Every structure is written in structure tokens, then in C-alpha cells.
Amino acid sequence: MTQTMRWFGPADPVQLAEIRQSGATGIVTALHDVPNGAVWSRDAIAARKAMIVAAGLDWTVVESLPVHEGIKTGGADCAALIDAYRESLRNLAAHGITVVTYNFMPLLDWTRTDLDWRLADDARALRFEWAAVAVYDLHILKRPNADRDYAPDVRKRAAARFATMSPDQRHALERTIIAGLPGSEGSFSSAALAAAIASYADIDADRLRAHHVAFLRAVCPVADELGIRLVVHPDDPPFAIFGLPRVVSTEADLAALFAHVPNRSNGLCFCAGSLGVRADNDLPGIVERLGDRIGFLHLRSVQREGYRTFHEAAHLEGDAGMAAIVAAVHDLSLREKRSIPMRPDHGHRILDDMIRAGNPGYPLLGRMRGLAELRGLERGIAHARGAVPHNIEG
Known part of the structure; x- marks a missing residue:
């Protein structure tokens, strides 16, 4: 796996130099100051990449290029918004971005209480x-x-x-x-x-799925030409909330999406935490069966507490079964001879994180602990099996 960390740009309290010291070699970021639906310009992308490269890191994964609500609802401005999305993809490809993450959750990117x-x-x-x-x-x-x-x-x-x-x-x-x-x-x-x-009153799960498929059929041919993997992040949490449908919550949802839009660029951001909230999702099995679609890994675990209640567990604890997941990723890397970008998703606030400013779920030390644990787990699996995955770091 290629080890990365998420960075929220120049305003992020976590500095690029600190991320480099964590052992990560890549940055996952986005132009968070650009309004949803606007085109990401080549100049802005180049400036952000130059900043990252100057810190001794690389940027090949975007998280996220947001899908505007007008696309999700199929509004009157949908066609213009899709044109803008395609233009942003072209501009990202021109600067070496090969993975673009997005989600198709109505309104809420994630929800916690x-x-x-x-x-x-x-x-x-x-x-x-x-x-x-x-x-x-x-x-x-x-x-x-x-x-x-x-x-x-x-x-x-x-x-x-x-x-x-x-x-x-x-x-x-x-x-x-x-x-x-x-x-x-x-x-x-x-x-x-x-x-x-x-605004979603007339949009049920079937209609949202249809809009998702229409979006992908419009943008995937461009992503195919550019060599970009457009990877969908699963719903967080993976069930309907506030009356809003969720359509990327299960393996069946994913398999149907890939069947409807078989383009090579139509891929998956495998988030062990989001998918792992549901006990009926077989996480190692999803890696094994849909591995060729996985372009990015979010490795985190949740502890289920009861009906639709959970908290973020330590990366190697909780209900995810991280050892089996990483073993499946190890096999996938060997099979396809590629190193998949990974980041330790979320993290506990520990030690000096308690007195540092930070974005919810993204403390420096808690994520650094998770990255170290995941790195060690991957190396241990590789050693036990006597085979080194493609481009394993360190």
C-alpha cells in the first residue's frame, strides 16, 4: 500500500512537515476553498501540488471533488454542472492526479452525534x-x-x-x-x-440511483481517456437518515453500480469504517470480489454498540477485522501488481492532540498511531507469507 494522509490545505492545523515525519509519502487533499460545482483551475491545482512537492511529498489522490446537489437531484443546472466536473477532471489529470474520490450522499458528507x-x-x-x-x-x-x-x-x-x-x-x-x-x-x-x-421530497432511492448512474455515464468516458480512477466513497453512515436515501451502502449496491457503468474508471474508495458499520457487509470479501475496482483505501474500524450506534475504534480493534482486510489487500496488490493508496482514516485524539486545534477525526498523533499500526500489520503479513506486495514502502 502507498501510505498517505489527508490534509485540508494551508488552513489545516496539521503541517505538511509533520505529515512527512509520520512516514507517509503522499498527501490526499482537495481545493476546499472552491465552491461546489465550480471548475478547479489548472493554476490552482498546480499551486497546491507545488506546495506539497516542496514539502517532500506527492499528490496523486483527490479527496474529494464534490458532486453538486444539482447533479444528485437532477436539477435544471445538471448538464452545466457535469460539464464543469469533466473540466475539473481534465485539469487534475494535467497535473498527474490519477485518483479522484467523490460521494453521492444527499446533503450530508458524514454524520456524527x-x-x-x-x-x-x-x-x-x-x-x-x-x-x-x-x-x-x-x-x-x-x-x-x-x-x-x-x-x-x-x-x-x-x-x-x-x-x-x-x-x-x-x-x-x-x-x-x-x-x-x-x-x-x-x-x-x-x-x-x-x-x-x-428539495429531495420527490427523490427516493431508485431515483437517486438513476441520477448516480446518469452522472457516471456522463463523466466516466472522460475519466477513461484521462487515466483517472473515479472512486465512490460509501455512505457514512450506510443507511437512510433524515428521510434522505442512501444508495452506496452495501456490496450489492456497489456491484449494481459497476454493472450499470462498467467503465474501467468507475471505481471504489474502500472505506472499512463506513462499510463496517453494517454487520452484513463482508469486508475482506468485498476486497476479494471487487478488488479490481478499488483505487483508494480508507482503513479505519468502528465498534458497533447496538442498533445504528457505533464509535470509531482504534485501527486494529473494533469490528472491522483489520488483519483480514489488509491480508486481502496484500493478495490484491500481488495479483494486480500495483500499490493502492491508503490512508489511516480518522483517529483518536491522544496525547498532545488534546491541546492542538484540528479537524474532527483528523488529529495528527491519533492518525500517526494508526498509520504505524497499519504499516506494521502489512509488513507482518508480507513477512509471514514470504512475499512482498508490489511497491511496499519501507
Whole structure:
């Protein structure tokens, strides 16, 4: 695996020099200052790459080139937005970008209900709790007909919990959930989210799948010509939330997507954490069966706590079964003679992370620990099997 770390650009509190010292050789980033739907210019891409290369690192993986909501809803501006997306792909290819990550989740890139959940060892993790989602959805967002999405006992517990929450606690839950909205830094409110959800009122899972397929059929021929793998990130979490459909949650979803759009450029960002929230997803099996589609790896683990509730576990712990996943990736690398870009996804806040500013889920030391553990796991598997995967680092 090619070891990388995500970097959020010049405003990221984690510095490129620190990432280089972690042992990573590559950076995964995006032009986060460019509005969704706008073209990424060649000059802006060149400037970002020059900054990364000057730090002794490389940039070949974009995460993410966002798909505008107008494409997901099939709005009147869909064709123009797809033209802009294709132009961004051309500009990225001109500067050596070979993997472009995206997702097709309506509105929310990810959702958590606690960004600072205390673990037994006092480290801090991200957590998703279904009951807390119900509190927000039913009593703060007040989405019409939201009660249909929750079992009676969940609704009852949500009402009791909301009644005991202080105004500060209610506000904190609101801001935590809205943190997963693109551009949420002070620009989104529950009222804005409610209005955005309403724009999906006529879009069910089947229609969203059709829009996803239409998008790929429009952009994959260009990606094929450019030699870019366009890799979809699975839904996070992998089930419907706030009445919004999710269509990239299971192996069956992925297999259908590849069957509908067989272009070589139509690929997968294998996120062990997102897929691993569902116990019915066979993670090593997905690597084995869909490995030729995998262009990027997010290696993280979650600990399932019960119905639709989980927290981010340490990278080699939790429910993912990381040893079996990395063993499957090792076999894939040997079989296809390629090194797949990998990053340690998310991470606990530990040690000096507690006093450093950072983006939720992306502390320096917690991710560095995860990278070291994953590096050691890969090397141990290679040693035990007596074969070195293609381009294994170190």
C-alpha cells in the first residue's frame, strides 16, 4: 500500500512537515476553498501540488471533488454542472492526479452525534448514536413525518432525553450534526437543512440511483481517456437518515453500480469504517470480489454498540477485522501488481492532540498511531507469507 494522509490545505492545523515525519509519502487533499460545482483551475491545482512537492511529498489522490446537489437531484443546472466536473477532471489529470474520490450522499458528507466521546483510556473518538439523531430530528429539526422513521421506544426515549437537555446541550447536538454539511462553518442552520431536505421530497432511492448512474455515464468516458480512477466513497453512515436515501451502502449496491457503468474508471474508495458499520457487509470479501475496482483505501474500524450506534475504534480493534482486510489487500496488490493508496482514516485524539486545534477525526498523533499500526500489520503479513506486495514502502 502507498501510505498517505489527508490534509485540508494551508488552513489545516496539521503541517505538511509533520505529515512527512509520520512516514507517509503522499498527501490526499482537495481545493476546499472552491465552491461546489465550480471548475478547479489548472493554476490552482498546480499551486497546491507545488506546495506539497516542496514539502517532500506527492499528490496523486483527490479527496474529494464534490458532486453538486444539482447533479444528485437532477436539477435544471445538471448538464452545466457535469460539464464543469469533466473540466475539473481534465485539469487534475494535467497535473498527474490519477485518483479522484467523490460521494453521492444527499446533503450530508458524514454524520456524527459526538465529536469528542471519551473512551476508557481518556482518548477521544467520534460517535454516532441513533437515539441522539432521533432527538435532533424529532425535536430540534422537527422534520415533517420524521416519527415514521423511528420505533416507538426510540421516540419515547428521545422525548424524555430532549426534555432534560439544557439549551447549550441542544445547541451542541445541532452544531455537531450540521458539521457534516458542506460549507457548514457558520453558514448552515437547522432551518437551512430542513429546506435542503425538502428539495429531495420527490427523490427516493431508485431515483437517486438513476441520477448516480446518469452522472457516471456522463463523466466516466472522460475519466477513461484521462487515466483517472473515479472512486465512490460509501455512505457514512450506510443507511437512510433524515428521510434522505442512501444508495452506496452495501456490496450489492456497489456491484449494481459497476454493472450499470462498467467503465474501467468507475471505481471504489474502500472505506472499512463506513462499510463496517453494517454487520452484513463482508469486508475482506468485498476486497476479494471487487478488488479490481478499488483505487483508494480508507482503513479505519468502528465498534458497533447496538442498533445504528457505533464509535470509531482504534485501527486494529473494533469490528472491522483489520488483519483480514489488509491480508486481502496484500493478495490484491500481488495479483494486480500495483500499490493502492491508503490512508489511516480518522483517529483518536491522544496525547498532545488534546491541546492542538484540528479537524474532527483528523488529529495528527491519533492518525500517526494508526498509520504505524497499519504499516506494521502489512509488513507482518508480507513477512509471514514470504512475499512482498508490489511497491511496499519501507
